[in-house]
Amino acid sequence: MKIGIVGCAGRMGQMLVREVAATPGCTVVGGTERVGGPAVGKDIGLLAGIEALGVPVIDDAAVLFAEADAVIDFTSAEAAERHAALAAQGQTALIIGTTGLNPSQLASVAAAATHTPIVQAPNMSVGVNVLLAVVEQVARTLGDDYDIEVVEMHHRHKVDAPSGTALGLGRAAAAGRGVALEDVWQKTRDGYTGPRRAGDIGFATLRGGDVVGDHTVVFATDGERVEITHKASSRQVFAKGAVRAALWTADKTPGLYTMRDVLGL
Template sequence: LGIPVSASAGEMFQHVDAVIDFTVPPASVEHAKIAAQFGKVLIVGTTGMNEAQTRQVAEAANKCRIVMAPNFSLGVNVAMAVVEQVAQVLDDAYDIEIVEMHHHHKIDAPSGTALGLGRAAAKGRGVVLDEVACRSRDGLVGARQRGEIGFATLRGGDVIGDHTVIFASDGERLEITHRANSRQIFAKGAVRAALWCKGRKHGLYSMKDVLGL
């Protein structure tokens, strides 16, 4: 196919304009450092990073252009923008629950996309997600706390990715759902992000920046 293959990330970075990285957190951090070294565009779709790893990627973006997002689907990113707007309008009389399902090989939970939707909802409410998130319920946990943002994680089969954000009150329920039927949507979004970076200043960007949301 004429596709170059190398065991050296540094060698590959020197000969390309942009790198699209959907790997694992330690690898993505190293790729960010190499992108900074050579001033290359880096698109990061890796999820499951801790705060220290995320900070290292952000630091690398001082010397290159990085777009980092939990999901590169255009539909998911529009859904995140909608969730933020809905959360601004519907106060905490509406309970927010986020349900996600993925294939049985996925190693992180909740998914990065579910957490991204949670951050969007929290931003709309003017709160910090880590302070209101409930990631598990088991046993006699008592009544649901007002203002909580709950997460439910399902794993099974070959599901590419289903996400639903529920706003439930005592009289109605609003659900915002996205279902991925093909992984091509992630590739198309990542390529769009890479092309968008041309001519941009060094910095850390998100798909909200790419799509102008």
């Protein structure tokens, strides 16, 4: 499978280049960076710290989508929306690991998925997606007297909060209870808040250092507490999951898929 990476010069982009190059059945067909960026024209392999691949970094995403079987996107919400349109135009599979998309951008991605397979997930880690399934089941099994809180910590450079993974975990818990997350979420607490509202799903956000991603879902009631935790120590787990998703799209019809579809959960 010919796989391209948009935003290939960033930390995650370089990790993806290395992972695609090391995965049997894949080849790095290209990568893009912003117009005028210092990486444009450089060999994508050397840029990622591996041997030269004979593939220069370009600044035209349309060219990449025309050449690739699948493109992996860990860039920004605005860019992901544009890339979804290009994927639909070229019927190129798209793997979106970018978080923070607003409702309009999500709608654009869904529209593009009527023309090509798109895998979108708040987290590409296999372990996190198993966690999502477990959280939904635990929320379904435990009674409404268990308060649910989602705690996450990421590196100081992360720009969105709560993280897409934290919101995904909250959405899984809400699905287990048969409610919409937007009706029960409590994303911030400040000042004199009064007692906790029954049925809420709360979020706590921590930022600092170089933390790749820690997430804990807490189910707390009188007399006991259940905590389910996932900690990522390397971005490689996200790259591995994204490449696995790209390979999975090879024989898929157009549609909007998640990592739970990829893993058969």
